Amino acid sequence: MTPKQLAWAYVKATESYEGENLEEISKQFVAYLKKHYLLGKTHAILAAIDQAWKEQYGVSQVKITTAYPLTKKSLQTLEKAAKGASVETFVDPALIGGARLQIDDRILDGSIQGQLSSLKQILLEI
Numbered sequence: 001m002t003p004k005q006l007a008w009a010y011v012k013a014t015e016s017y018e019g020e021n022l023e024e025i026s027k028q029f030v031a032y033l034k035k036h037y038l039l040g041k042t043h044a045i046l047a048a049i050d051q052a053w054k055e056q057y058g059v060s061q062v063k064i065t066t067a068y069p070l071t072k073k074s075l076q077t078l079e080k081a082a083k084g085a086s087v088e089t090f091v092d093p094a095l096i097g098g099a100r101l102q103i104d105d106r107i108l109d110g111s112i113q114g115q116l117s118s119l120k121q122i123l124l125e126i
Contacts, residue, residue, distance in 0.1 A: 003041055006033075007048030011056055015084070054104065057084030063102040064088075067095040067111070 001009075014025050033039050053060040062082045064070070069091050070078070079087050082103075092100075096112035109115075 001038075003044040003048040004052070006038070006041075006045050007052040010045075010049055011052045015056070053084065059085045059103055061086045061102075061104055062088070063090065065090040065092050065095065065100040065102075065111075067091070067093055067097050067099075 010029050013029070014022055017025055030039075033042070033045070038045070050060050059082055062078070062085050064078065064087070066089070070089055075087075075089065094113055096116075098111040098114070100111050100114060101108045
């Protein structure tokens with residue numbers, strides 16, 4: 001099997017599981033790779049899993065940085081909107097307000113710090 005085929009098999013096998021069940025499926029997947037001497041392809045398989053996840057769910061990783069911790073309700077809303085994606089939250093008081101959102105490789109900066117930096121750049125170009 002190719003890394004891409006293995007990746008899709010893993011994504012399909014895990015799509016309806018959480019917690020301990022997901023951990024068990026992951027252990028079985030690694031055991032399968034070991035049994036079939038495929039551990040050397042782990043890097044390629046992980047990259048393919050990331051790509052398969054993006055194709056299946058539209059996004060694989062979301063990182064949000066805010067000046068203050070998100071409320072539980074805000075975090076739940078974000079996780080629901082990014083179904084299937086890994087969601088990480090960070091707090092950076094230097095942002096002053098707003099948020100910086102990274103979706104896979106794209107960054108959306110709606111922070112006050114980001115707006116001030118953009119304004120500074122514009123003023124320097126005048």
